[in-house]
Amino acid sequence: MTLRASLICCWILVAAFATGLVLTPQRALAQQPAAEDSIVYTVRKGDTLITLARTWMIRENDWQEVQRINRVVDPYRLSVARRLTLPVRLLKFRPASATVAAFRGDAQASSDGSLPRAVSMGLALGEGARVLTGPASSLSLALTDGSVITLPSNSAMRISRLRKLLITNSIDYELALDNGAVRSKVSPFRNRDDRFRLRNPIAVSAVRGTDFRNHYDAQDGKARAELIEGGIALTAPAMAAETRLDAEFGAVIGKTGGIAVEQLLPPPVLKAGGEIQRAPALAFAIGAVPDAQAYRLLIARDSGFVDIVEEMANASPSFALPALPNGNYFARFTAIARSGLEGMPGTFAFKRRLATAIQGTTASEHGYVFRWVGSGEGVLRYRFQLRTQDNPLYVVDEAGLSGSSIILSDLPAGRYQWRVGTTAFAPEETYSDWTEFESFSIDE
Template identity: 40%
Template sequence: MKHLALSVAAISLAAFFGAPAKANDDLTYKVVRGDTLIGLADKYMLRASDYRIVQKRNRIANPHVIPVGTILKLPRTLLKFQPSTARLSSVKGQVTMTEGNNAKAVSSGQLLSEGQAVKTSGGAFASLVLEDGSRISVPSNTDLKIVRLRRYILESALDYDFQVDRGSARSKVAPLKSANDRYQVRTPRAVSAVRGTDFQTRFDYSTNRDFAEVDEGALAVGVKGGSELAVPAGSGLAVNADGSALTEALLPPLAIDGAGKLQNESSVRFALAAQKTPVRVSIAKDAGFEEQLADQIVSGADADFGNLDDGAYFFRARAISAKGLEGLPATYAFKRRLNTISGSAGSADEGWVFKWSGQGRGTIRYNFQLFRNNTDGPAFVDEAGLAAQQIILSELPDGDYYWRVGSVQFADGETNTNWTPLEKIIVASN
């Protein structure tokens, strides 16, 4: 995994009573020759008279005379801006947009603006692309509000502010170009402010805890009492209901045997082997998991996603620690080509009848094999290229036989074969 250079991030926790923290609510401006507070207010502020607020905040004696090089702090709430938008790049399932008391379904390609909120139901997913190329993935059962989505006239500084009231959001943030650019995601007791990183923020309603997991970049966490916790890449943060916080190294990526193999059975399954902790597993159409299709937490040995359309996909797994933090991802590419096959064998007056059937797209041909006594040598009967779904064999000598049938699929310029398990029949003269 390639780490972004000079990635910087900060999380400020709220006070004990849980009100959202405010992070970096000022823009800074370096005074150049000819600047006056009145002139700056006329150019950059919503109201020209607000220069007095800036004068008092920065302790400027004369608004007409400011030393060159002075760093002014300008509250964001006073500044002129242009509205920005977020585009829904991917929508799956029941996804709604709310604004005030109005809610309506959304679709891929739709633009969202400041003040609106996105809600995903169970089994639904959405991804947003921002003006600077940053992306937010919104999984199932999440409420995400767009608090701010604007570009200030001053330095064209970006201000992206999101709030997760339920569920989670994964952000892949483009490196910010200006020191005044801001990207932050709030949960009930934390504000994650980042500058070019890959991280996830979550609020678990059932445990009333906030989480942040960092794949790339770094976090500096201010906690109650003024202490600071360092959360580097590969680490996570959990904030308890009382405002206390803990950090730990994220569990390493899981090694999953056969995760990249062709999936041709009726159900898409991955063998996770014996895991000591639960695992969050996801499937998407892209490696960045912006077009996510499925997501679940598995406590057993297998992850079963049911039937999927044929295509190319990505599978991701994260082990979940005892403290609830999701570990580093293991991501695998795989192909889905439905090609099932099952068969049966029985005796009839005309001999032994072997029948089979299956499901799959494209051209299907069958390969029937029958082995006598053992399967070590060549097949006793080996018929390939069959279009029919049965074969009748008469006058088989007495003995033990093992048979199987393969479904040979030709689709999208590729060939794949799926075999039934070897089954045994005994031929004995009456």
């Protein structure tokens, strides 16, 4: 008997035995891998389970598990266009990385169970790494696809999965928030099989090109998710069904799976502090937002809030902060609802000019810094565009940039939007993508 005939006979015997045990449809479904842990592959001409395993799977005999999951009778014969469910854990991949793009204060990282150590600019982290931030600290990580992950103070996160699947050329990222908060600015997906998930102990956020925040309090066991733009699908073992959030909505998730969805509070309006700040201490005032119980302020050197220099929460809409070195900065204000959900951000530019400052200048005094993270393989070139919010014509349109930042000086007061286009000149192909628009204001 040939090997092929033996395999067919074995499969028929296994199926008959399973039928004798009265395998119900529900039990059969239980053998399927969860949707989030598998991909769907469309069979092409010439594919067999054997060739698929040899080419795309970690072990050559993994075809047997794929055969069982998909109930394939003949592993040497597959119908073209048939859809196969393939567990991700079986598939070959190329490791991706998370690189330290900015940090301040006590930001640490550990890998493979080692003791945490202070991070450094450009440090590359892979699967299994854990990052932590202490009080008055922050950490921003740039992922291979151009996404940026930022942890504020007192947060801890693990990199569970960070890879590119070879069979689909798709990304497969999974981060686990153990405590604190994280903001994820996820690049738009290029591949329908791209996957980005952020977990905490009670819920999972699955996204497709979006800007969102997640919080998890290890003491009370509650989680929160806030969607700025894009889309999120929330799931949890205790949830009866998946919950999808629209932009400008958030959700509070209890440890038992209960979920409450509400619209996020609007962005605060800046009343004072957007001009040049000359006093030894910085002062800001924003308009009170109805139903807000507190307010939060972030200050960064760039309008994308990758390089954060200060953060503060306050019960009142007024803020006073210690001195900053001279430079041009961006302030981002949010209102916090009684539910704990943090609202939509209002971003404003301001200048710091203190003639008696003795600290070295770390922010540019010559203009406003716009920073981005490039994505793609090969040679990268960027195109920066800036426009006022009320005029579709661009006041700045700079192409052919090779760096990842630009400084603009003498911008007049007004409301602005900016974006960056990336062109990747890779050996196999050349492709381009644009970021979403970022907004900010410059007051008189």
